[in-house]
Amino acid sequence: MSNASNDTAAQKRLAGETAIRYVEEGAVVGVGTGSTVAYFIDALATVKERIRGAVSSSEQSTAQLRKHGIEVLDLNATGPLALYVDGADECDPHKRLIKGGGAALTREKIVAEASAKFVCIIDASKRVDVLGRFPLPIEVIPMARSLVGREIVALGGNPVWRDGVVTDNGNWIIDVHGWQIADPVALERELNQIPGVVAVGLFARRPADVVLVGDREM
Numbered sequence: 001m002s003n004a005s006n007d008t009a010a011q012k013r014l015a016g017e018t019a020i021r022y023v024e025e026g027a028v029v030g031v032g033t034g035s036t037v038a039y040f041i042d043a044l045a046t047v048k049e050r051i052r053g054a055v056s057s058s059e060q061s062t063a064q065l066r067k068h069g070i071e072v073l074d075l076n077a078t079g080p081l082a083l084y085v086d087g088a089d090e091c092d093p094h095k096r097l098i099k100g101g102g103a104a105l106t107r108e109k110i111v112a113e114a115s116a117k118f119v120c121i122i123d124a125s126k127r128v129d130v131l132g133r134f135p136l137p138i139e140v141i142p143m144a145r146s147l148v149g150r151e152i153v154a155l156g157g158n159p160v161w162r163d164g165v166v167t168d169n170g171n172w173i174i175d176v177h178g179w180q181i182a183d184p185v186a187l188e189r190e191l192n193q194i195p196g197v198v199a200v201g202l203f204a205r206r207p208a209d210v211v212l213v214g215d216r217e218m
């Protein structure tokens with residue numbers, strides 16, 4: 001591994017471990033998806049006797065949680081959560097995010113919305129001034145792929161189908177290249193109007209509350 005990727009992995013681990021500070025006694029913890037969250041789940045396992053369980057945002061995280069003996073609960077049964085911990089692909093100075101590199105954006109958005117506090121855990125490479133360098137993931141109903149693609153072109157984006165990827169919800173992902181997203185709240189709202197769009201990987205209307213870059217709060 002190069003020094004840079006060593007450093008990235010170390011920051012991800014540190015962020016995942018630091019996020020444990022936000023876990024309260026007896027809590028049901030909302031858990032995101034990705035390599036940074038994998039460190040958080042490993043850390044959560046060390047305090048598993050002190051929590052009631054977790055609500056998971058993906059089959060991948062569910063498998064890791066269960067492997068550690070952490071109970072995975074249904075969001076419909078738990079009601080609102082105090083805490084959601086998840087990674088991101090990009091984060092701007094207002095804690096608005098691009099997420100969905102791991103294709104889990106829809107469930108991530110649901111659990112984030114249901115949570116009082118969203119702690120986002122990243123390494124420094126994810127920080128940007130303006131969102132859009134990372135292609136924006138959009139989950140779509142399969143039959144609407146071309147329709148949504150045309151609408152995106154009309155909005156000045158370059159849509160690329162993530163061929164071969166099927167989400168946990170049975171849908172497809174379009175990654176939009178070439179956008180410098182000056183107003184993420186407005187773009188999120190506009191994209192959500194297109195029929196066939198299930199979820200947009202912009203977390204702008206509901207940004208993170210706390211961002212941990214390694215062990216430091218941004």
Ligand code: 5RP
Nearest residue numbers: 034035036087100101102104
């Ligand atoms: C998955 C996500 C992840 O949080 C995002 O892709 C960051 O992943 P990683 O921690 O592996 O860099 O949004 O859908």
